[in-house]
Amino acid sequence: MLRPPGGPPRNPAGSASGCRVLRRRSPLQCALPRTRLPRMNRVFFAGGRSRWFLMLAMAAGLAQADPAQLPTARSVEELRDQLQQQVTAPRFAGALWGVKVVAAESGAVVFEHHAERLMSPASNSKLFVGALALDAAGGDYRMATPVSVTTAPDRSGRVRGDLVVSGRGDPGWKLAAGETNFWRLFDPFVALVTNAGIQRITGHVIADGTWLQTPPHGASWTVDDLENAEGAEVAGITLLQNLAQLEVAPGPQPGAPARLALRQPHTGLALDNRVTTVTNGGPTRVAARRVFGEATLRVFGTVALDTNDVVAVPVPHPAQWFASALREALLRAGVRVDGVALGVRWPDRAGLPSERVALGEILSAPMRDLVRDFMKPSQNLETDLVFAHIGERRRTPETPPGRTAEQLAVAALEEFLETNGLPVGDLRFDEGAGLSRNNLTTARLTLGLLEVMSRHRAAEDFLASLPVAGVDGTLRRRMKGTPAEENVRAKTGTLRWVNALSGHVTSAAGEPLLFSFYLNRYAAPPGRSGRDELDALAVTLARFAGRSDTTLEKLFAPHGRLVLRSLPGAPFPHPARLGGHTYRGEFFPGTPHYCDSTVAVFVPHTLRADQAADLVVYFHGWRNAVPGVLGQFQLIEQLAASGRNAVLVVPQGPRFAPDSFGGKLEDAGGFKRFLADVQVVLRNLGVGGEAAGRIILAGHSGGYRPMAAILEQLDASALVREVWVFDGWYGGTEQFLGWQQAQGGRLVNIYTEDGGTKAETARALERLRQRQVPVFTGEHADLNGDALRTNRVIFLRSDLPHHDVVAGRETFRLLLETAGDSR
Incomplete structure (x- = not known):
């Protein structure tokens, strides 16, 4: 058995076997019959425990691929x-x-x-x-903000009473982007008053926010929310999103108090300055805090001599702020106001006049704009x-x-x-x-x-x-x-x-x-x-380059028939991984990583029933799954293009896990049982008969391990005629070389400089030299059919990235075209 030192991981605390007993089995739900665990073969690697871990780390390429770098999905x-x-x-x-x-x-x-x-x-x-x-309400709906007086203006333009602005929740009283003139906010209200000929108001300016019967904070907000800009008070009449800007400037020298100023007037806030000036380049960190219900804003922190800061702070009682600012805006426009500014909010209605004469109303932006703006x-x-x-x-x-x-x-x-x-x-x-x-x-x-x-x-x-x-x-x-x-x-x-x-x-x-x-x-x-x-x-x-109805079967239909089957002899589920697997402190539970028994079987349209058909069994590497393997490595397209009379079989290994374990294929007789299941699928597809052609094992990266385990089994290794290792020679050297020496089959190893396989490849070449086995060595870029046809042991150094050695330069196709031709 090929396994990490120390054996399979124990179940995490509190978990059972990691798999459920099911009435119906699913590829992603683990259920095993009650059988005795089969005897497992052992495959050992040179280099000891530390080298084993290093090789597995390299086999992953990266500890975890950036999702944005995943191959483009086509199905x-x-x-x-x-x-x-x-x-x-x-x-x-x-x-x-x-x-x-x-x-x-x-x-x-x-x-x-x-x-x-x-x-x-x-x-x-x-x-x-x-x-x-x-x-x-509809996209065209506009909120109306009525403006009224308690008595009609007389001929001299005097209102003997109050001016009342009745808020309905219009959130639009804010400055446009780039606008800095605070008083422009009140132009529509001032215009209503002056257009009515009003020159003097003997009473008060009242901002009535009671129509909106809601408390000043949202339900179940936290206390912290009430003192930051995200939790500005909710009110029927508002101003500038009920936020003021606090400017923080350094004092004259380090250690001096900072200078604080509110950009907007009439906020009702009192400032408690606890900000200290620090040297140029020092930290500028300012926090403003106000106990809910109080008007004192306590400002803490430091500001550098070469820095200014602006902090948004919630304004308490926004209706009062609106009324006070509107009163001054009227004074600035030449309208005399004898009374004071009053802000009223729900549920208080005391002092609100009952008799009113409408001056007009201010309409909000359309609802579609209000929705967009929030x-x-x-x-x-x-x-x-x-x-x-x-x-x-x-x-x-x-x-x-x-x-x-x-x-x-x-x-x-x-x-x-x-x-x-x-x-x-x-x-x-x-x-x-x-x-x-x-x-x-x-x-x-x-x-x-x-x-x-x-x-x-x-x-x-x-x-x-x-x-x-x-x-x-x-x-x-x-x-x-x-x-x-x-x-x-x-x-x-x-x-x-x-x-x-x-x-x-x-x-x-x-x-x-x-x-x-x-x-x-x-x-x-x-x-x-x-x-x-x-x-x-x-x-x-x-x-995503496919469509929601683009299944794998449809995607590859132009090339042949693809079926996905759940087979009993598939690598997983397996007893050694029922409880999951831990790699470098990360736990990968049995479901879904080790319970998928999917096997892809592809029969090309060009398959000739009157000739022996090869069976190409491909093993994927770490953190992958069958659909992604078929798309990323273009296995089906390359098989179809080769014209080879062959069937492609791709079993699901550890699903999206950093693990090379081959599951049942590492058990004694496991590969032969797997082949028997595949033959049943082929007969159901009308291919029929036992495989009379070659069995070819191919694998990328971590797929080396089940191949090595299969070759160690005497009853399985004799069935295999060719072995292709795509940047996956992390170990299993004795199994690969022993099989080649015993069976004389073609052995192809393509390795990269940085894929983690170079060192073990060098050791394999040294063993071959010692055994005086002829080896063709060269560059992947120079690969050609003659070299593949005339050599039985081929080691090629590739300049391609780790994940490109299978599809890059159509290497899989070239190997298929020359299979069985070496002599």
Whole structure:
């Protein structure tokens, strides 16, 4: 048996065998009959334990390939394997995934992984708010902000009473990009007053925010949220997203207090300066904290002499801020105001005048623009305002007192989902922005929402609201330089232990796909982030060169017939890996890494039944699976192009695991049992008869190990006529050379400088020299048919990368064309 020193790993604490007893067997679910463990042969390698580990490390090429560097998937099976490989990587052992991908046009499920799992969506919650707003109000809808006075102005332009601005949650009172004049915000209000001929207001300027019956914070926000920019107060009347900019400038010399100033007036904030100036190049770290309910902003930290900083800080009681600033704006416009500024918020209505004379109303931007403006930058306050506005529109006299606009909006959202046939039980929302850690949903529901909105009357508006990768919003710096750039349109979501990405992508084949990715509780290793993991999945979809209905069988149909079968004699499952396998501290559980009994069998159209057919058995290397092997190494295309009368067989080895173990093929008689299963498949395909041609073993990288084990078995080695090792000579030298000496078959070894096989190849060449065995050595680049036909032991140095030696220069085809011709 070829195995790492110390034997197979024990089960992790608390686990059973690692496999389940099943009524029906699946390639990815492990079930074994109750049989005695077979005797296993041993194959040893020169160099001892340390060299064994070094060789296996090199066999991997990289400890873990960057998902963005995976081969382009051409079939849906390859795509599923790549996505599965990414979400089941060992670094996610303590994390939770919820993933679903569907074809937008057909609705066919392309991939799903725990799509039913309730997950924290963070700002993916905004997808639901945007959809509800466009459905309930429509893209053309505008919020109206009434402006009134308590008495009509007299002939002299005097209002003997108050001016009242009644907020309805319009989030649009903010400066345009590049605009710095704070007072421009109030031009529409000042214009209404002056156009009415008003020159003097004897009463107060009142900002009435009571229409929106909602508390100043979202449901189940944390205390920390209330003192940072993401948790600005929710109010019926707002200003500048209820944020002020605090400028922090250095003092005159190190050790001096910094200089603090608020850019906007009338915030009501008092500053407690605890920021110290430090030398040029020193750290600039500023934190502003305010105890909820207080108006004192305590500012801590340091600022370098050569640096200035600006910190966004929430403003308490935004209605009061609005009223105070509007009063001054009126004074600046020449309108005299005798009274004071008053801000009123729900549930307080004391002092609000009941009699009012309308001056007019200020209309918001269309709802489609409001949705876009909170979706692209993921703006929490604007989301909460739109959500609460939609809820407040549903209030009736029968609505129970104290029920908030937010609660009414959640009820409206649930009705919207139910009306559209979506699983409303997958929604657990307290608020709309996603700042609440209590919000829960599933990839299944989010994907369903995307499907509904893709055929909704507001589909165009909804799609236009999503950030575009590498272009704008929260995706403007992400996925640049990849096929996802300017392609993926998706909503992001981020909290401390939450990452989310859901939206649209067009595959390389031009097929629109919808996806929802949730990743929770992920403690990213150094150099990675949760965003990186989600982006890698999106890039994989963007690179997909097939279509959702492109199966492996369809993909390779022009070349012949491909079938995928689950065979009893396949390498896995195997008792030695039921409990999984640990490599360099990473644990790979039995399911799904060691329970796939898939075997690919390909019969080319050109197969001639009246001639002996060779059987080419190919073994893949680490971290791979059959669909990806067929696509990446172009085995079928090369076989078809060779014209060889041969059948290709590719068994699934360890699935996406750093492991060369050959499973049952390393057991005594295992290879012969495997061949018997393959013959049954061939007879069912109409090929029939026992294999009368050659058996050729071929393998790349870690595939060397099952080949070496097969050659050590006397009853199997005599069946094999050729052995081709593609940059996989990490060990098994005695088995390979012993077989060649005993059987006289053709042995081909292609190695690279940096694939980890050069040292063992040198030792093999020395043994061949000592045994006076003729060896052809040369360059892979100079490979030609004559050399292959006239030599029986061939060692070639390749200048190609490790993963290119099989398909590069069509080496597999050349070997097939010359099989059996060496003499």
